[in-house]
Amino acid sequence: MSENIETLRWNQDHFEMIDQRILPADFKYISYTSASSVADGIRSMVVRGAPAIGCAAAYGVALEALNLQDSSDDEFAKGMEDAFEVLAQSRPTAVNLFWAIDRMRTKMNESQGTVKEIANILLDEAHKVKREDIEINRTMGSHGAVLLNDGARVLTHCNAGALATAGHGTALGVFRSAVEAGKKISVIADETRPFLQGARLTAWEMVQENIPVTLISDNMSGHLMSQGEVDAVVVGTDRVAGNGDVANKIGTYMVAVLAKRHNIPFYVACPLSTIDRSITSGKDIPIEERPVEEVTGYRDCQWAAEGVNVRNPAFDVTPAELVTGLITEKGVVLNPTTEKINELFKS
């Protein structure tokens, strides 16, 4: 099952991540031995998906601490600040990145002992971030599975799967848990231009586990909804604002608007680490613009007319009013509001 897809892992003395840029044609791990190389891996999308980025950042911090384990206290403190900074600069939208950096910094500050001891504490903390992520995804999955009827045809956008997390996945975790609970569901995967996470990663994950999956172009979901061929939508998210507005992969907003028009429930699988209450609404979430070459073609295959201008916003914001429910590890928040989200963090 999905836990066999180990998106990122510690291997004796270094960190490894599946190179998601070349999936599904090729499957290989890349090794990392410093925070800055992990930051490069995040920026260049070797790894992507908010929870996976958070885990990767935690290991990036641990790597740097281990590299500095023979340093003086001052050198260690300075080196670690540089590591936090370089990781924080890697991608702007996914809040899990900043959540993981903050968690690692707090752990470092709270810890007693030699630099070497603290470095090992930070490695243990990174392992813990990873273990907890899988645990949370399984809990979210069981909450979300209840929302899907037997036989449901569920649309998802981008990849919020095992590959976007430490394992099991958020949106795809809901599908996996539904299947484990004995429900027959089928998945409709938007291809998700320009990086094609749906065609390459979601389709691959579902095929690996024999969950029926149908690939469509991003511009086809509205037509299928109008024909009564979609029963529910479940997506992941990179950051949820305090009021329930959802930043996710570009195109999510259009799916949500169409789902609303056709009275199709629109769910967002979202661990608490993805909710950023420091931001009151989606308007304040920074939207990353990525390189033009992603839109003018795909990798070596370039097809656009020369001389054209390009826009490449990587995310968009879906207002809370379009969200039927946030699926979290603490349960499902229907029709999310600031009050309901605050309540979630109290319990």
Added chain:
Amino acid sequence: MSENIETLRWNQDHFEMIDQRILPADFKYISYTSASSVADGIRSMVVRGAPAIGCAAAYGVALEALNLQDSSDDEFAKGMEDAFEVLAQSRPTAVNLFWAIDRMRTKMNESQGTVKEIANILLDEAHKVKREDIEINRTMGSHGAVLLNDGARVLTHCNAGALATAGHGTALGVFRSAVEAGKKISVIADETRPFLQGARLTAWEMVQENIPVTLISDNMSGHLMSQGEVDAVVVGTDRVAGNGDVANKIGTYMVAVLAKRHNIPFYVACPLSTIDRSITSGKDIPIEERPVEEVTGYRDCQWAAEGVNVRNPAFDVTPAELVTGLITEKGVVLNPTTEKINELFKS
């Protein structure tokens, strides 16, 4: 200007069409000498776009008549029926195909003279279909240009340009006419998966004429609309039902729904030959499903996970309630209804 892009042309004794499958990387004409080879060209998308398909079909009929010009009356009649049939089977959605076949058949039936004389009358009629198409597009363009404000940022989907017609274009004809009228407009082109008509053809046409054009993935238009970056939408159409429902390239419906949400006018450039009053609503328009290889990649570049199912509907239907206006050669029909469309054909 756009009349320099000669999408299809008669060359002494044969017919030629630009191979639109390889644009913009390569530019070449393919020669045709029979109705069945033209039908193959339409099916394989050497030529596409409803008005261009209509013109191509007219020349396909003329080619077959010329091939049969030394036949007996009976052989000619049978050969022509076969030609009408093979052309009608090439693509199901664009009504201009059937309109052009009917026009040529009517011309044939009305004409007096020898088989050779009738063959030449049909070739003249094909030339006339082509000339009229350009004329109609220029008239539509001038009606549509009035609707765009100076400085307007106009989104279009697919390619309804010179390449989709005999010249000037329908939606892009509106942009060309606006520019000719001295308006500064800029175009936002959806890339239009899976065949990428926006990235390859619309972007190319606009760059050729120095009309500012920005390429986006299909899933980005909603985000740009939410940011106030789109002032109007103009698209073409493959068939309009008697009530104003619009069949056009897959994804048009999603753009129309988002435009409505953001109070952005949504116009459809539509010659009368594209209106099919034999069909009372969009529900009855046949939607072509095309090969899976178009969705699993693009040409030789295949990226989707193996084993995935695929859907590939080539068109969708936008209900009339989402259409701000139909731009025709007889003027603009705002908020189209069956009554208004019937009125249009009376005058």
